[in-house]
Amino acid sequence: MPRIACLHTIASNVAVFDAALQETGLTGLTLHHHVRADLLTAAEREGRLTPAIAAETAALLRDLAAEADAVLLTCSTLGPAAEDAASDAAVPVLRVDAALAAEAVRQGGRVVVLCAVETTVEPTRRLFEAAARATGAEIAVEVVPRAWEAFKAGDADRYRALVARAADAARAGGAAQVALAQASMAGAAGLLPPESRPLTSPTVGLAAAIAASRAG
Template sequence: MVTPLTLLHTSPVHVPVFDALRDRNHPGAVLRHLVVPELLDRARAEGPQSVAPELRKLLEGAGGPVLVTCSSIGGTAEGLAADTGVPVLRADRPMAAAAVRGGSGSGGRTRIVVLATVESTVGPTRELLAEEGAGRSVEIRTHLVAGAWDRFGAGDIAGSHRLVAQAADAVTDADVIVLAQGSMAGATELVTTRIPILTSQASGLAAGLELLEGV
């Protein structure tokens, strides 16, 4: 029996996106989707560590490696890997690693602008970039895109992406732009900026499947 890669999402919108990436880049890979929206709701209200008990149960019941696609809770999930014995990867880690390697501005410092639509994502993403950039000269700035999450939550995905694209196009002094949440990826089709923009979904899935192969 083939062991699937479990993808833990906090929104159902991610399921078809990752299935399409699988079909295009990793045909034959077996994915198992687990959608638990209340994890993000609680993390936003009480902080990422508040979801640790439920995350532990979900990881222990996964039956194999887990790719966490929510950047707000990904770090908390990775922190439980050792105790649970379950291989866990946050989907935005490969993106962060690429960001800190992505070009240098004046003085050899890589200037990274992080765009997010949810406040609970900002801290974990900044911490992840700092971790991946340890020993490098990295400047990290964050910007919360006002109104984008409200539109996303109301089902106006296109409107949310337009606001994110406008925020990205307004950035002028960065070497790379990071879209902190997978739900923002569609904005890359609308931007006009020449600054490289990184998203997490394709690289995260590829790394997750590599993690599965190593089990």
Template sequence: MLGLLHTSPVHVPVFDGLRDAGHPELELRHHVEEELLARARREGPEAVAPAVRAALLRVAEGRGGFRAGAVLCTCSTIGGVAEAVGADLGVPVVRVDRPMAAAAVAAGSRVVVLATVASTVAPTTALVEEEARRAGRDVSVRAVVVEEAWARFEAGDSAGYAEGVARAVREVRDADAIVLAQASMAGAEALVPEVRVPVLSSPRPGLAAAAALASR
């Protein structure tokens, strides 16, 4: 069983669909705490570490004491905190964007990170740089915040949100890979087939990595 820690309920059907398509045998247990992202945006990701700790324990233990084999944190803003807290708790945690960051580093030396909330920029940039060091590659990371798209997301306009992100992708120049920093941005990936560099989103590779860990 894989536990998932979300900061928006919109991710639940996305990951259920990915499970059905690629990991039909995997049981998912979803846990949504929207306030974690709201607080992290106001106070910074590190400030919510105690709340993330409590949330991870709730996800890992589940109802009736049924323990998850691993937990997938689908929020890029708090993903690094979840990894660190999970290590302290002995809970295997996968941050959804780590496999995406590794793929971006493998694609080339110029990585552009697109985000729709500013709080995601620093954690995602640091993650790409960490994966570059791990791979022994010299990578430059440039971040762009597509702030006007987030209002669409908050209004429940998923199509408008995805198109806003897609427009930002089309405007990127001088990149070897474009990273869609938040799981919520994945819908834009299919809207930009004309873009000649990899446009990378996190849900599919993140779920695959977490499923592999949960099965060990």
């Protein structure tokens, strides 16, 4: 039975990815969750993903790879560490937003990528701009004002409402596609009509990890 190890920096993302697995409809595999909130806390304190934090994250991902068929890093701020770990890990190591970026830029046009926390902006921008080179999509990365404050205060309803409002505004402003960069933002999509919902990372990222584990 394929085993997918998920490295989270937010404890609530455990439930998000368990729900995403149900949404995929795929069976015959198990998710094993590991939460390291201290890694994101350190990046927020430093204002960015430092080489030391990236190295610690990459080492942890390699350790998880030793006992899994694929590893999925679910924190966008730490995303580049997955690329470092993937170069010499025993199994596929993926960042959850890589599949999101590929899907978001697939049809070109203006793509607005929403983040909740500032430390996610630059890793996200680099990822989406790299994906956009293949399709000519125009990338705009924006932070949703006050959203992360609401999340850290435990006000999940306000967090989702602020993200949904920003996604709706991006559509109204002419975006061909809107993507929610952080897995924790996924619940906001359900607050909008199906025809205008933004793309979210948990389901597509998890599906990519499952496919990678089976391909190996």
